[in-house]
Amino acid sequence: xxxxxxxxxxxxxxxxxxxxxxxxxxxxxxxxxxxxxxxxxxxxxxxxxxxxxxxxxxxxxxxxxxxxxxxxxxxxxxxxxxxxxxxxxxxxxxxxxxxxxxxxxxxxxxxxxxxxxxxxxxxxxxxxxxxxxxxxxxxxxxxxxxxxxxxxxxxxxxxxxxxxxxx
Amino acid sequence: xxxxxxxxxxxxxxxxxxxxxxxxxxxxxxxxxxxxxxxxxxxxxxxxxxxxxxxxxxxxxxxxxxxxxxxxxxxxxxxxxxxxxxxxxxxxxxxxxxxxxxxxxxxxxxxxxxxxxxxxxxxxxxxxxxxxxxxxxxxxxxxxxxxxxxxxxxxxxxxxxxxxxxxxxx
Numbered sequence: 001x002x003x004x005x006x007x008x009x010x011x012x013x014x015x016x017x018x019x020x021x022x023x024x025x026x027x028x029x030x031x032x033x034x035x036x037x038x039x040x041x042x043x044x045x046x047x048x049x050x051x052x053x054x055x056x057x058x059x060x061x062x063x064x065x066x067x068x069x070x071x072x073x074x075x076x077x078x079x080x081x082x083x084x085x086x087x088x089x090x091x092x093x094x095x096x097x098x099x100x101x102x103x104x105x106x107x108x109x110x111x112x113x114x115x116x117x118x119x120x121x122x123x124x125x126x127x128x129x130x131x132x133x134x135x136x137x138x139x140x141x142x143x144x145x146x147x148x149x150x151x152x153x154x155x156x157x158x159x160x161x162x163x164x165x166x167x
Numbered sequence: 168x169x170x171x172x173x174x175x176x177x178x179x180x181x182x183x184x185x186x187x188x189x190x191x192x193x194x195x196x197x198x199x200x201x202x203x204x205x206x207x208x209x210x211x212x213x214x215x216x217x218x219x220x221x222x223x224x225x226x227x228x229x230x231x232x233x234x235x236x237x238x239x240x241x242x243x244x245x246x247x248x249x250x251x252x253x254x255x256x257x258x259x260x261x262x263x264x265x266x267x268x269x270x271x272x273x274x275x276x277x278x279x280x281x282x283x284x285x286x287x288x289x290x291x292x293x294x295x296x297x298x299x300x301x302x303x304x305x306x307x308x309x310x311x312x313x314x315x316x317x318x319x320x321x322x323x324x325x326x327x328x329x330x331x332x333x334x335x336x337x
Contacts, residue, residue, distance in 0.1 A: 028325040032318055034204065039212020046236065054232030062225035063216070126229065149208070150201040157197055 006086040015084045023084075030077040036070030038145045041109055045138035048112060048130040057116050057123040057130060064113060071106075094155045101148040108141035170334045177259040186256035196257065199250040206250065209243025211317050214282070218310035221289075221302045234290065260334060267330040271323030278316040285309045 009015060018026060040063045047055060082089050089095040116123055116134045123130070130138075171178055180186065189195045213236045220230055255262050262268045289306045 024326060024329045028322050031204070031207075031321045031325055035208055035211040035215065035317075035321065039208040039215055042208060042212045043216050043233075043236065046239070051239070052232040052236050054235075055228045059225055059228040062227075063219075066219065066224070126232070145208075146205055149204045150198075153201040153204060154197050 002090070003087065006090050009083050009086040012083070015086075018080050019084050022080075026077045026080050030074055030081065033070045033073030033077060034149070037067055037074060038070075038105075038149070040067050040070070041105070041141060041145065044109070044112065044117070045141050048116060048134050048138040050129065050135075053127040056126045057128060058118070058120040061113065061117040064109075064117075067109065089155070092155065094151050098148055098151040098155060101144045101151060105141055105144040105148060108137045108144065112137050112141070170336060171260060174260075174263070174334060177263055180256055180259045183256060185253055186258070189253055189257035196254075199253055203247055203250045203254075206243040206246035207321070210240050210247065211321075213237065213240040213243075214278075214317065215314060217285075218313045221306045221310040223302070223307075261332050262327065264334050265327050265330050265332045267323050267326035271320055271327070274316050274319045274323055278313060278320065281309060281312050281316060285313070 043052075044060050044063065046052060047057060047060060082095075112134055115137075116130050122128075189199070213233075216236075217230065217233055219225070220228055220233060285306070289303065289309060
């Protein structure tokens with residue numbers, strides 16, 4: 001049942017169009033979105049961990065707008081990349097791990113936002129130290145995004161990166 | 168037609184141990200690519216943040232502490248220089264004549280010159296546009312150029328795989 005849907009997706013005219021007409025643009029957009037999404041979240045994590053003291057934590061909240069632009073850029077380009085390899089991706093533990101790592105990264109970002117960046121009075125001072133608990137979130141965030149990048153890259157290898165494809 | 172014998176320097180580079188190491192261990196190339204992406208997020212995350220700040224985003228942030236993150240951007244740059252050199256050594260013929268690769272190198276060079284312009288032309292006068300103050304139009308122009316160049320670097324890198332790599336006949 002699900003296989004029929006997956007095969008219908010990857011054999012659709014939309015999939016053919018992506019593959020033949022826009023594939024280089026889609027993977028380029030996926031890289032630009034990555035730079036925005038992860039690049040800025042890394043900066044936020046670094047500040048939580050104590051780098052760049054002097055920049056007040058709540059001041060970083062504005063960056064989340066750009067982070068979300070990067071996220072949607074990659075959600076859309078990522079969905080397009082899924083469509084052309086629907087069955088292979090669906091049955092790949094690399095792909096499933098990547099989705100889970102992204103979920104972990106996003107949850108860490110959301111929790112850092114709510115527990116630190118949104119506390120505008122509590123952490124108003126430029127050199128305010130983030131709480132220990134937030135530092136743990138920042139470390140988990142850095143690990144999750146780094147792993148998501150590795151898993152995503154290995155996912156692109158059909159010959160030897162493509163582990164766990166169901167038949 | 169195999170023209171590699173016309174390019175002895177490239178053949179020599181390819182024969183060196185680092186290239187041989189990358190070619191003979193299947194896991195090295197994807198690992199280097201992953202590191203290349205990690206380094207990219209560090210460089211563009213930090214430089215891009217300074218650019219966005221100069222353009223007026225998150226204006227409450229003082230720029231000086233953000234500027235102190237630049238050594239970490241250099242760590243990312245070093246990671247990418249190292250992995251990039253290893254990509255080249257693994258097969259110079261993929262890169263040496265590839266127009267996308269050449270454009271990418273040019274864009275990195277221009278981004279470097281542009282960053283130097285920021286350091287010398289804007290950052291030395293930083294006290295005039297301290298916290299919450301509107302940045303100068305020069306700073307904004309440099310920042311727009313910086314963002315455009317780094318995006319162009321990504322595009323160039325991604326298009327290497329879709330660009331002709333054939334060596335020209337001598």
